[in-house]
Amino acid sequence: MNLYFSDHDQGQTFFQDRMQRSREWKGGEDIIKMGTEKQTYLNYINGEWIHSSTGKIKASLNPADIDDIVGYVQESSAEDVNAAVEAARRAQAAWRKLSGPKRGEYLFRAADVLEKRLDEIAETMTREMGKTLPEAKGEVQRGVNILRYYAGEGMRSIGEVIPSTDSEALMFTTRVPLGVVGVITPWNFPVAIPIWKIAPAIVYGNTVVFKPAQETAVTAAKIVECFDEAGLPAGVVNLVTGKGSVIGNAIAEHPHIHGITFTGSNEVGKTIAQKAVARGAKYQLEMGGKNPVIVLEDADLDRAVEATISGGLRSTGQKCTATSRVFVQSSIYESFKEQLLAKIKQLKIGDGLEEGVWMGPCASQKQLETVLSYIQKGIEEGATLVYGGQRLTDGERAKGFYVQPTIFENVSPDMTIAREEIFGPVLALIKVDSLEEALSLANDTPFGLSASIFTQNIGKMLAFIQDIEAGLVRINEESAGVELQAPFGGMKQSSSHSREQGRAAIEFFTAMKTVFVKG
Numbered sequence: 104m105n106l107y108f109s110d111h112d113q114g115q116t117f118f119q120d121r122m123q124r125s126r127e128w129k130g131g132e133d134i135i136k137m138g139t140e141k142q143t144y145l146n147y148i149n150g151e152w153i154h155s156s157t158g159k160i161k162a163s164l165n166p167a168d169i170d171d172i173v174g175y176v177q178e179s180s181a182e183d184v185n186a187a188v189e190a191a192r193r194a195q196a197a198w199r200k201l202s203g204p205k206r207g208e209y210l211f212r213a214a215d216v217l218e219k220r221l222d223e224i225a226e227t228m229t230r231e232m233g234k235t236l237p238e239a240k241g242e243v244q245r246g247v248n249i250l251r252y253y254a255g256e257g258m259r260s261i262g263e264v265i266p267s268t269d270s271e272a273l274m275f276t277t278r279v280p281l282g283v284v285g286v287i288t289p290w291n292f293p294v295a296i297p298i299w300k301i302a303p304a305i306v307y308g309n310t311v312v313f314k315p316a317q318e319t320a321v322t323a324a325k326i327v328e329c330f331d332e333a334g335l336p337a338g339v340v341n342l343v344t345g346k347g348s349v350i351g352n353a354i355a356e357h358p359h360i361h362g363i364t365f366t367g368s369n370e371v372g373k374t375i376a377q378k379a380v381a382r383g384a385k386y387q388l389e390m391g392g393k394n395p396v397i398v399l400e401d402a403d404l405d406r407a408v409e410a411t412i413s414g415g416l417r418s419t420g421q422k423c424t425a426t427s428r429v430f431v432q433s434s435i436y437e438s439f440k441e442q443l444l445a446k447i448k449q450l451k452i453g454d455g456l457e458e459g460v461w462m463g464p465c466a467s468q469k470q471l472e473t474v475l476s477y478i479q480k481g482i483e484e485g486a487t488l489v490y491g492g493q494r495l496t497d498g499e500r501a502k503g504f505y506v507q508p509t510i511f512e513n514v515s516p517d518m519t520i521a522r523e524e525i526f527g528p529v530l531a532l533i534k535v536d537s538l539e540e541a542l543s544l545a546n547d548t549p550f551g552l553s554a555s556i557f558t559q560n561i562g563k564m565l566a567f568i569q570d571i572e573a574g575l576v577r578i579n580e581e582s583a584g585v586e587l588q589a590p591f592g593g594m595k596q597s598s599s600h601s602r603e604q605g606r607a608a609i610e611f612f613t614a615m616k617t618v619f620v621k622g
C-alpha cells in the first residue's frame with residue numbers, strides 16, 4: 104500500500120506535487136521550512152506505512168547544502184523492530200511456500216517500478232548523500248538489474264543429486280530459507296547495497312526487516328515504496344529507520360531474526376558478529392578496505408592514472424573498494440605523479456546535481472571530520488602533502504561538506520594513513536623498486552577487499568593474482584567496480600569470509616539439507 108501517491112512523474116515537479124498530496128493524506132503532518140514542504144517518511148511494517156512508537160522524527164539533510172532538508176524520517180525504537188519482526192514471522196509461512204518462479208515475479212515487478220522512478224530516486228540519492236547525479240542514476244539502474252538477476256534466480260537449481268552408496272536410494276541436496284533476515288546497510292550505496300541483500304533474501308523465501316543508514320533513510324523508503332507498488336505481500340519486506348545503536352542493535356539481538364547481513368564499519372560489524380554468535384544466528388559482514396593499486400614500469404601510464412583517479416576519488420572516495428594506497432615503481436614514479444596531479448587539478452568539485460561536477464561532498468559532517476582528521480594525522484606523522492588537504496568553503500560550497508582531493512607521498516607503511524580506512528578522497532603514493540616489494544607492502548594490512556595492478560607482463564599479472572591478499576583482484580582496471588552477477592567479498596578483516604551477490608548469495612540466504620530417500 105502506498106500512502107503517498109499513485110503516479111510517478113519525474114524529478115522536482117513530481118517531488119513538489121507529491122508534497123501537496125501527502126499533506127492532504129497525512130493530516131497536515133508535513134513540515135514547512137523556507138517555503139518548501141517536506142515529506143515525512145514512515146516505517147513500513149506489515150504492508151502499512153506507520154509512525155514510530157516514539158513519535159520522534161529526524162531531518163535528513165543534503166550534504167551539499169545543509170539548508171536543504173530532503174525529508175523527515177522516523178527515529179524508531181526497539182518496540183518498532185519487534186513489530187516488524189512479528190510481521191516478518193507471520194509473512195514467512197506463506198512466502199516460503201510460494202514457488203521460486205512466483206517469488207521471482209514480484210522482483211521483476213519491483214524492477215519495473217524502480218526503473219520507472221529511476222531519475223527521481225537518483226536525484227533523492229544525490230541530495231541525501233552527495234554522489235553525482237550520473238553516478239546515482241547508474242546505481243539505481245544497477246538496482247534494477249540486480250532485481251532482475253535475482254528474479255531469474257527464482258527459476259534456477261537449488262540442489263544437486265549425489266550418487267549414494269546404496270544403489271536403490273536417491274540422495275540429493277535442497278535448500279530452505281533461513282526465516283527472518285535483518286538487513287543493515289550503510290549510506291554509500293543506498294540503493295545497490297540494500298537491493299543486493301533484500302533481493303536474494305526474498306527470492307530464496309526469507310522475509311526481511313530492513314534498517315538503512317540514517318543518512319539515506321529517505322532513499323531507502325523510496326526503494327521500499329517500489330516493493331510496495333509491486334504488490335509484495337504484507338510483511339515480506341519491513342522497514343524500520345532510526346539509530347544503528349538502537350535499531351541495528353535490536354536486530355542483532357532479536358531472538359526471531361535468523362540471519363543478519365551487514366555492510367559498514369569493522370567496529371560495528373564485529374559487535375554484530377559477536378551478538379549473532381552468542382544466540383546462534385547466521386551473519387554476513389562486508390566491511391572496510393585499504394585497497395592498493397600497483398603501477399609497474401611497463402604499465403600504460405594514461406590508463407593507470409585514469410584508474411587511480413576514478414578508483415580513489417569517485418564518490419568522494421566513499422567506497423569500500425576505493426583505492427587508497429598507490430605503489431608506483433621508482434623509474435616511472437615522477438611521471439606518474441606529474442600526470443596524476445595535472446588531472447586531479449582539473450576535477451570539478453561541487454553539488455552533485457550540477458552538470459559537469461565530477462566529485463560531490465562527503466556524505467555527512469561526521470564523515471568530513473573523519474577525513475580531515477586523517478589528513479591532519481598524515482601531516483603530523485611526517486607524510487608529505489603534495490595536493491589538497493583542505494575543506495572547501497568558498498561560495499556555495501560553504502554550505503556543504505566539501506574537501507579537496509588529497510595526495511600524500513613519502514608515506515611509510517606504519518603511518519595511520521597507510522593503515523586505516525579513511526573513506527574519503529585521499530591517496531597515499533608509495534615508491535617501490537619491484538613487484539615483490541609492492542606485494543609485500545600491499546599485503547601488510549589487516550584488510551583484503553580489492554586490489555589492482557597495471558602491467559603488460561603476463562607473468563607479473565599471474566604472480567599478482569596468486570599472491571595478493573584480496574577478494575576482488577583487478578588487472579589493468581581500477582580497484583572499485585563490482586559486477587552484480589559475480590561473487591563479492593574480502594579476505595582477512597574485510598569480511599566475514601562469505602561472499603555476496605551473484606550465485607554466491609544462495610550460500611548465506613539459505614540452509615542446505617541433504618536428503619536420502621529409500622523406497
Ligand SMILES: NC(=O)C1=CN([C@@H]2O[C@H](COP(=O)(O)OP(=O)(O)OC[C@H]3O[C@@H](n4cnc5c(N)ncnc54)[C@H](OP(=O)(O)O)[C@@H]3O)[C@@H](O)[C@H]2O)C=CC1
Binds near residue numbers: 345346423
Ligand atoms: N564497507 C563499506 O561499504 C562501508 C564502510 N564504512 C566505514 O565505516 C566508517 C563509519 O561509517 P558509519 O556510517 O558510521 O558506519 P557504521 O558501521 O556505523 O554504519 C553502518 C550501518 O550500521 C548501523 N549501525 C551503527 N551502529 C550499530 C550497532 N551498534 N549495531 C547495529 N548496527 C549499527 C548504522 O546505522 P546508523 O548509521 O543509521 O546509525 C548503519 O545502518 C566509515 O568512515 C568507513 O570507514 C562505512 C560505510 C560503508
Ligand SMILES: O=C(O)CCC(=O)C(=O)O
Binds near residue numbers: 291292296366423424
Ligand atoms: O565498488 C562497488 O561498486 C561497490 C563497493 C561497495 O560495496 C561499498 O563501497 O560498500
